[in-house]
Amino acid sequence: MKTEARVVVIGGGVVGCSVLYHLTKAGWKDVVLLERQQLTSGSTWHAAGGFHTLNGDPNVAKLQGYTIGLYDELERISGQSCGLHRSGGLLLADTPERMEWLKMAHGRARYLGLDAQLLTPREAKALLPLIEERYFVGAMLDAADGNLDPSGTTHAYAKSARVGGAEIYQQTRVTALTPRSDGTWDVITDRGSIHAEHVVNAGGLWAREIGRMVGLELPVLAMEHMYLVTDEMPEVVEFNRARGHELPHAIDFKAEIYLRQERTGMVLGTYEKACVPWQPRQTPWDFGSELLPPDLERIAPSLELGYRHFPAMERAGIKRVVNGPFTFSPDGNPLVGPVQGLPGFWCACAVMAGFSQGGGVGLALSQWMVHGDPGFDVWAMDVARYGEWATRSYTNAKVRENYSRRFSIRFPNEELPAARPQQTTALYDLMLAQGAVMGDSWGLETPLWFAPAGVEPRDAVSFHRSNDFPHVRAECLGVRNGVGVTEIANFAKYELSGPGVEEYLGRLMTNRMPRQGRVVLTPMLNESGKLIGDFTIARAAAQRFLVWGSSQAQIYHMRWFERHLPRNGAVRVRRLGQELVGVSIAGPRSRELLARLTDEDVSNGALRFLDHRRLDVANVPAMINRLTYTGDLGFEIWVAPEYLRRLYASIQDAGRDLGLINFGMRALLSLRLEKNFPTWYRELRPIYGPFEAALERFVDLSKRDFIGREAALREQETGGALRRVTFVVDATDADVLGDEPIWHDGKVIGWATSGGYGKCVDRSLAQGYVPRALAAETTRGAFEIEILGERRAATIAPEPLFDPQGLRMRQ
Ligand SMILES: Cc1cc2nc3c(=O)[nH]c(=O)nc-3n(C[C@H](O)[C@H](O)[C@H](O)COP(=O)(O)OP(=O)(O)OC[C@H]3O[C@@H](n4cnc5c(N)ncnc54)[C@H](O)[C@@H]3O)c2cc1C
Numbered sequence: 001m002k003t004e005a006r007v008v009v010i011g012g013g014v015v016g017c018s019v020l021y022h023l024t025k026a027g028w029k030d031v032v033l034l035e036r037q038q039l040t041s042g043s044t045w046h047a048a049g050g051f052h053t054l055n056g057d058p059n060v061a062k063l064q065g066y067t068i069g070l071y072d073e074l075e076r077i078s079g080q081s082c083g084l085h086r087s088g089g090l091l092l093a094d095t096p097e098r099m100e101w102l103k104m105a106h107g108r109a110r111y112l113g114l115d116a117q118l119l120t121p122r123e124a125k126a127l128l129p130l131i132e133e134r135y136f137v138g139a140m141l142d143a144a145d146g147n148l149d150p151s152g153t154t155h156a157y158a159k160s161a162r163v164g165g166a167e168i169y170q171q172t173r174v175t176a177l178t179p180r181s182d183g184t185w186d187v188i189t190d191r192g193s194i195h196a197e198h199v200v201n202a203g204g205l206w207a208r209e210i211g212r213m214v215g216l217e218l219p220v221l222a223m224e225h226m227y228l229v230t231d232e233m234p235e236v237v238e239f240n241r242a243r244g245h246e247l248p249h250a251i252d253f254k255a256e257i258y259l260r261q262e263r264t265g266m267v268l269g270t271y272e273k274a275c276v277p278w279q280p281r282q283t284p285w286d287f288g289s290e291l292l293p294p295d296l297e298r299i300a301p302s303l304e305l306g307y308r309h310f311p312a313m314e315r316a317g318i319k320r321v322v323n324g325p326f327t328f329s330p331d332g333n334p335l336v337g338p339v340q341g342l343p344g345f346w347c348a349c350a351v352m353a354g355f356s357q358g359g360g361v362g363l364a365l366s367q368w369m370v371h372g373d374p375g376f377d378v379w380a381m382d383v384a385r386y387g388e389w390a391t392r393s394y395t396n397a398k399v400r401e402n403y404s405r406r407f408s409i410r411f412p413n414e415e416l417p418a419a420r421p422q423q424t425t426a427l428y429d430l431m432l433a434q435g436a437v438m439g440d441s442w443g444l445e446t447p448l449w450f451a452p453a454g455v456e457p458r459d460a461v462s463f464h465r466s467n468d469f470p471h472v473r474a475e476c477l478g479v480r481n482g483v484g485v486t487e488i489a490n491f492a493k494y495e496l497s498g499p500g501v502e503e504y505l506g507r508l509m510t511n512r513m514p515r516q517g518r519v520v521l522t523p524m525l526n527e528s529g530k531l532i533g534d535f536t537i538a539r540a541a542a543q544r545f546l547v548w549g550s551s552q553a554q555i556y557h558m559r560w561f562e563r564h565l566p567r568n569g570a571v572r573v574r575r576l577g578q579e580l581v582g583v584s585i586a587g588p589r590s591r592e593l594l595a596r597l598t599d600e601d602v603s604n605g606a607l608r609f610l611d612h613r614r615l616d617v618a619n620v621p622a623m624i625n626r627l628t629y630t631g632d633l634g635f636e637i638w639v640a641p642e643y644l645r646r647l648y649a650s651i652q653d654a655g656r657d658l659g660l661i662n663f664g665m666r667a668l669l670s671l672r673l674e675k676n677f678p679t680w681y682r683e684l685r686p687i688y689g690p691f692e693a694a695l696e697r698f699v700d701l702s703k704r705d706f707i708g709r710e711a712a713l714r715e716q717e718t719g720g721a722l723r724r725v726t727f728v729v730d731a732t733d734a735d736v737l738g739d740e741p742i743w744h745d746g747k748v749i750g751w752a753t754s755g756g757y758g759k760c761v762d763r764s765l766a767q768g769y770v771p772r773a774l775a776a777e778t779t780r781g782a783f784e785i786e787i788l789g790e791r792r793a794a795t796i797a798p799e800p801l802f803d804p805q806g807l808r809m810r811q
Contacts, residue, residue: 001169001172001189001191001192001194002032002167002194003192003193003194003195004030004194004195004196005030005031005032005167005194005195005196005197006028006030006031006196006197006198007023007028007030007031007032007196007197007198007199007200007369008031008032008033008034008174008185008187008194008196008198008199008200009023009031009032009033009034009200009202009348010033010034010174010187010199010200010201010202010203010210011033011034011035011036011042011201011202011203011204011206011207011210012033012034012035012036012038012039012040012041012154012158012168012170013039013040013042013043013044013154013202013204013354014040014044014047014150014153014154014157014351014354014355014358015202015204015348015349015351015354015358015361015362016033016035016200016202016203016204016348017033017039017154017155017157017158017161018157018358018359018361018362019200019202019348019361019362019365019366020033020157020158020161020166020168020362021074021157021158021160021161021164021166021362022359022362022363022365022366022367023161023166023366023369023370024160024161024163024164024165024166025164025366026366026367026369026370026371027370028366028369028370029164029165029166030165031161031165031166031167032166032167032168032169032194032196033158033161033166033167033168033169034169034172034173034174034187034189034194035168035169035170035171035172036171036172036173036174036206036285037170037171037288037289038170038171039151039154039155039158039168039170040150040151040154040155041288041289042203042204042205042206043204043205043222043324043325043326043327043354044150044151044154044204044354045150045151045289046150046291046322046324047150047324047326047354047355048147048227048258048260048267048269048322049083049147049148049149049150049153049355050145050146050147050249050258050260050355050356051064051067051068051144051145051146051147051148051353051355051356052064052089052142052144052145052249052353052356053065053068053109053112053114053142053144053145053356054091054105054109054142055333055356056410057333057380058108058111058112058739058751059376059377059378059379059380059687060333060357060360060380060381061108061109061112061114062112062360062376063357063359063360063361063363063364063376063378063381064353064356064357064360065112065114065144066359066360066363067355067356067357067358067359067360068144068146068356068359070359071084071148071153071156074153074156074157074160075156077156077159077160077163078155078156078157078158078159078160078163079159080152080155080156080159081149081152081156082148082149082152082153082156083148083149083152083153084146084148085146085147085148085246085261086144086145086146087145087146087147087245087246087247087248087249087260087261088127088141088142088143088144088145088146088248088249089141089142089145089146089248089249089250089251089260090119090124090127090128090139090140090141090142090248090249090250090251091105091139091140091142091250091251091253092124092131092136092139092250092251092252092253092254092309093136093137093138093139093140093253094135094136094137094252094253094254095137095254096137097409097463098137098253098254098409099137099138100463100788100789101409101463102118102138102139102140103118103788103789104463104737104739104740104788104789105140106118106140106789107739107740107741107786107789108739108740108741109142110741110748110786111739111741111742111748111750111751114142114144115142115143115144116140116141116142116143117140117141117143118138118139118140118789119138119139119140119141120138120139121133121134121136121137121138121139123139124136124138124139124141127141127248128247128248128250129235129239130235130247130250130259130266130310130311130312130313131250131309131310132308132309132310132311135254135308135309136309141248145248145249146249147249147260147355148355150354150355153355157358157362169191171191172189172190172191173189173190173285174187174188174189174210174213175188175189175190176188176213177199177210177213177214177345179214179342179344180195183343183344184196184197184344185197185198185199185344185345187199196344197344198344198345198346198369199344199345199346200346200347200348200365200369201218201345201346201347201348201349202348202349203349204326204327204349204351205222205279205283205287205325205326205327206283206285207220207327207335207347207349207350208220208221208283209282209283209285211347214339214342214345216339216342217391217392218335218347218349218350218383219329219330219335219350219386219390219394219395219398220327220328220329220335220349220350220395221277221280221327221328221395221396221399222277222278222279222283222325222326222327222328223275223276223277223278223325223326223327223328223399223400223403224275224276224277224278224292224295224323224324224325225269225271225323225324225325225326226269226270226272226294226295226298226299226321226322226323227267227268227269227270227321227322228267228268228269228318228320228321228322229262229265229266229267229318229319229320229321229322230262230265230266230267230268230313230316230317230318230319231265231316231317231318231319232263232264232265233264233265233266233312233315233316235312236261236264236265236266237264240264246261247260247261247266250310251407252305252306252309252310252407253407253408253409254305254309255302255305255306255308255309256270256271256272256273256302256305256406256407257269257270257271257302257303257305257306259306259310259313265316265319266313266316268303268306268313270299270302270303270306271302271403271404271406271407272298272299272301272302272404273301273404274298274301274404275400275403275404276295276298277396277399277400278292278325279325280392280396281392291322291323291324292323292324292325293323294321294322294323295323296321326352327349327350327351327352328350328352328399328402328403329350329352329386329395329399330386330390330394330395330398330399330402331398331402332352332402332406333350333380333381334348334349334350334351334352334357334361334381335347335349335350335381335383335386336348336349336361336364336365336378336381336382336383337364337365337368337374337378337381337382337383337384338368338383338559339383339559340384340555340558340559340562341562346365346368346369347383348361348362348365357381361381364376364378364381372527373526373527373528373686376686376687377685377686377687379556379681379685379686382556384553384555384556384559385552385555385556386555387442387443387554387555389422389423389442389443390443393419394419394422394443397418397419398418398419400418401416401417401418401419411461411462411463412463412737413459413461413462413466413468414459414461415438415439415440415448415459416440420440420445421438421445422440422443422444422445423443423444423445423578424444424445425444425445425487425489425578425581425641425644426581426641426642426644426645427487427489427644427645427648428445430645430648430649431447431450431487431662432457434450434662435450435451435452435453435455435457436448436449436450436451436457436662436664437449437450437451437457437458437459437468437664439665441490441551441552441665442490442551442552442554444489444490444551444578446487446489446490446664446665447486447487447662447664447665448468448664448665448666449468449471449472449475449663449664449665449666449667450471450475450661450662450663450664451471452471452474455471463734463737463788464733464734465733465734465735465757468666469757472664472666472667472670472759473757473759474661475661475662475663475664475666475667476663476667476670476671476759476760477759477760478587478659478661478663479586479587479630479632479661479663479667479671480587480588480632480671480760480802481587481588482587482588482589482658482659482660482661483585483586483587483588483589483590483592483593483655483658483659483660483661484585484586484587484660484661484662484663484667485583485584485585485648485651485652485655485660485661485662485663486583486584486586486662486663486664486665486667486668487581487582487583487648488582488583488584488636489578489581489582489644490551491548491549491550491551491582492548492549492550492551492553492554492557492575493546493547493548493575493576493577493579493580493638494546494547494548494549494557494558494561494573494574494575494576495544495545495546495547495572495573495574495576496544496545496547496561496571496572496573496574497541497543497544497545497571497572498543498569498570498571498572499543499570500566500568500570500571501543501544501545501570501571501572502543502545504564504565504566504570504571505537505545506703506706507564507705507706507707508524508560508561508564508706508707509522509523509524509535509537509706510522510523510524510525510690510698510699510700510703510706510708510709510712511523511537511698511699511700512700512703513537513539513545514537514538514539514610514612515539516539516540516541516542517539517611517612517613518538518539518610518611518612519536519537519538519610519611519612519625519626519627520536520537520610520698521534521535521536521537521698522534522535522537522698523535523684523690523693523695523698523699524557524560524707525689525690525706525707525708525709525711525712526686526707526708527707527708527711528708528711529689529690529708529709529710529711529712529714529715530686530687530688530689530708530711531684531685531686531688531689531690531693531695532556532560532686533549533550533553533557533560533680534549534550534678534680534684534695535547535548535549536548536549536625536627538612538623538625539612540612540614540623546612546623548625549680550680550681552680552681553680553681554575554577558573558575561573564707578641579640579641580638580639580640581638581639581640581641581644582636582637582638582639582644583636583637583644583647583648583651584628584629584630584634584635584636584637585628585634585635585637585651585655586628586630586632586633586634586635586663586671587630587632587633587634588632588633588808588811589658589659590632590633590634590635591603591604591633591635592658593651593654593655593658593660594617594624594635594637596654597617597618597650597651597654598615598616598617598618600615600616602615604810604811607624607626608626609626609627609809609810610625610626610627611624611625611626612624612625612626613626617637617639617647617650618646618647618650618651618654619646619650620639620643620646620647620650621639621640621643622637622638622639622643622647623637623638623639624636624637624638625638627809628809629668629671629672629677630668630671630672630675631671631672631674631675631677631800631802631803631806631808631809632671632803632808632809633808633809633811634809667759669754669756670756670757670758670759671759671760671802673726673754673755673756673758673765673767674758674760674761674765674800674801674802675800675802675803676694676726676767676797676799676800678693678694678695678724678753678767679754682738682753682754682767683724683753683754683767688720688722688724688769689711689712689715689720690712690715691712691715691716691719691720692715692720692721692722692723692724692769692772693724694723694724694725696716699712699716701713701716719772720772721771721772722750722769722770722771722772723769723770723771723772723774723775724753724767724768724769725767725768725769725770725775725796725797726765726766726767726796726797726800726801727742727752727765727766727767727768727783727785727794727795727796727797728763728764728765728794728795728797728801729755729763729764729765729766729785729787729792729793729794730764730781730792730793730794731764731787731792734787734788735755735756735757735764735765735766735787736752736754736755736756736764736765736766736768736785736787737752737754737755738752738753738754738755739751739752739753740752740755740766740768740785740786740787741785741786742768742770742783742784742785742786742794743783743784743785743786743791744770744774744777744782744783744784749770749771749774750768750769750770750771750774751768751769752766752767752768752785753767753768753769754766754767755767755785758801758802760802761801761802763801765797765801766785766794768785770783775796777796778795778796778797778798779795780793780795781793781794781795782794782795782796783795783796
């Protein structure tokens with residue numbers, strides 16, 4: 001065995017082999033894979049081998065499309081068959097809500113360039129005669145679906161990697177990982193050790209245990225999963241004879257089953273409600289190629305429904321039942337990328353659909369390792385999307401919830417209950433007592449809206465405007481016409497300090513750093529000039545800055561901050577988490593309210609727009625930023641957590657006769673739409689440049705040097721390919737949510753990123769990206785946005801519908 005390698009990939013399942021192949025393809029030849037037993041001996045060997053493109057996140061869907069397109073290349077390079085059956089697949093809807101979901105998925109498939117088609121139940125039955133059509137209201141055909149041979153495919157990756165120069169050692173178990181002071185690793189195995197620059201955890205069923213070797217508790221858990229294989233079925237034989245091809249796959253959401261042809265019979269797999277985790281504490285190292293005992297009782301409710309929906313299945317004999325474990329993260333997407341605080345340690349695990357996602361995971365990780373960036377938007381599967389709150393028992397509860405809901409609809413206004421509340425602030429019970437409906441914001445309970453007395457504080461889940469509509473509207477109007485208070489503890493906060501801090505932030509951010517006592521807004525770019533952050537930065541002292549950003553991206557941003565820290569210790573960075581909490585007061589009467597709580601001068605002359613100030617507010621030592629995301633006059637008030645209750649109670653007392661109202665995140669997001677403000681993760685993502693995102697006023701190209709400047713200069717010259725715009729949409733009772741196709745002249749030319757109802761301007765609004773040349777097209781109804789399968793006229797609003805000059809914020 002080699003003793004030195006640039007990369008050691010741990011794990012010879014489909015994912016590890018894909019990573020290995022893609023590393024060689026990206027040009028790294030000195031790469032090694034270590035496998036405990038033999039290739040495929042984790043969850044890979046007993047997979048059902050199905051693949052499909054559908055995913056809740058369009059960027060993951062694209063990667064799934066990439067994976068499926070890769071198999072021909074692998075067969076060509078390796079000479080090894082992947083056993084491909086490109087049969088197409090049907091998604092079967094049993095209710096109007098599920099049909100709406102399919103229409104949304106169909107719209108999304110359109111802008112992703114995927115081949116999908118909506119069908120009536122009769123049309124679906126013509127393709128798959130096993131269906132009892134009266135149980136369904138419609139279907140979608142996804143032409144890219146199919147299935148393959150899991151073992152053949154894994155070996156095709158492995159052989160292709162060997163062709164590219166990689167080495168694979170089987171029967172070699174990694175027992176420990178020891179970091180060296182230079183950031184490299186000693187990989188200790190039962191057959192000696194290898195010194196490597198990079199280590200990849202592709203340990204599948206043992207990914208959690210490999211994480212523990214370096215002090216990590218990764219949020220990943222294996223679940224038992226069952227499918228059964230039938231004997232020969234005459235219906236299948238007859239279909240193949242008459243049509244000359246295989247039956248398509250099917251997903252029956254109601255019965256929570258999937259079906260596909262296997263030789264002359266069928267495979268039927270279930271995602272049952274009564275699901276069971278496997279080895280929730282520790283996966284035994286000696287688990288090999290054995291299966292788990294089948295438990296047909298557990299999947300009986302799914303089988304019963306499935307037999308009703310596909311009667312021929314009930315008549316078929318069962319040849320074999322497979323029960324095997326495979327891993328999931330809490331949201332079901334993979335955990336990929338470098339781990340914050342562990343240079344050279346990479347994850348490629350929790351891949352629950354290895355044959356749809358394995359290729360995309362390998363591509364993303366290899367580009368990240370070789371070029372420093374995955375090259376596209378991998379946020380939905382970035383290992384950095386979880387924080388320390390995602391503990392082992394949290395993961396256990398969330399993974400079970402996710403598994404049991406695998407084929408359930410997640411409505412846009414639906415908050416899932418498992419493992420909540422996980423984190424709360426001191427205002428939690430006070431806000432619940434005032435009718436707050438809470439949502440989960442990166443593990444923290446955050447108010448979404450407030451139900452007035454006599455109204456049940458509960459969301460009626462829907463794709464349409466829902467029961468919160470009049471109450472969120474009242475909150476928005478309350479802010480715009482008077483004053484409102486909302487909790488903002490869920491924002492990410494960081495403290496950066498030290499003698500080198502100004503230079504450091506200047507290099508990371510596109511905008512100039514503020515003077516002491518002032519605030520700036522600034523994007524952050526990667527080397528390719530794409531948006532990887534959007535921050536509010538206040539200078540609290542000469543060498544001390546406070547930084548606010550997106551809650552979900554805290555680890556993602558810490559990883560970037562740490563990666564660029566100077567080695568001489570001239571800069572310190574600290575994530576403040578819940579050490580710093582706060583509220584925002586907003587609306588034309590917010591100054592009057594603040595003035596009642598302090599004896600300092602808070603007039604427009606003394607506390608200007610974008611000022612940052614230390615102030616006693618209601619006796620409490622506080623920091624004020626004079627800005628709010630509502631786009632109105634307003635103040636963020638930041639305090640230590642022990643003061644939060646007093647601050648809030650004092651605000652409520654002082655605001656009573658000003659008509660102060662509580663408002664939640666939903667009102668905040670509606671108010672920002674009226675101002676054309678973008679939001680991180682929807683409008684701002686690493687697939688857009690700052691000019692495309694219409695953030696040019698926050699990019700100071702006269703600064704000598706900042707990361708992404710060269711690319712930003714080029715983008716400035718060309719203007720970029722796309723442009724973020726706001727639309728007024730002729731919607732009736734359902735608004736844009738995000739990821740809908742935008743049409744122009746009968747063609748799909750872009751996509752919506754978010755939308756909703758502008759409650760104070762009384763218009764349905766959406767933001768999205770269109771080709772730059774079309775961004776000036778302001779003719780009424782020149783565009784259409786497809787909402788739930790219907791194309792709605794949409795008109796670009798060149799300036800914000802509320803307060804276009806921004807006078808209210810500055811008054
Ligand atoms: C019943 C069932 C049906 C499924 N059906 C489908 C399907 O239809 N379509 C689909 O896409 N997916 C399906 N899957 C899921 C699929 O199997 C997984 O997504 C895939 O196998 C994950 O691959 P992996 O490489 O991440 O993990 P694994 O296959 O678990 O591979 C990890 C490898 O790492 C090795 N290893 C671990 N620790 C060490 C160590 N310390 N040293 C050296 N080696 C180590 C292990 O021996 C193992 O070979 C199914 C799974 C099951 C159980």
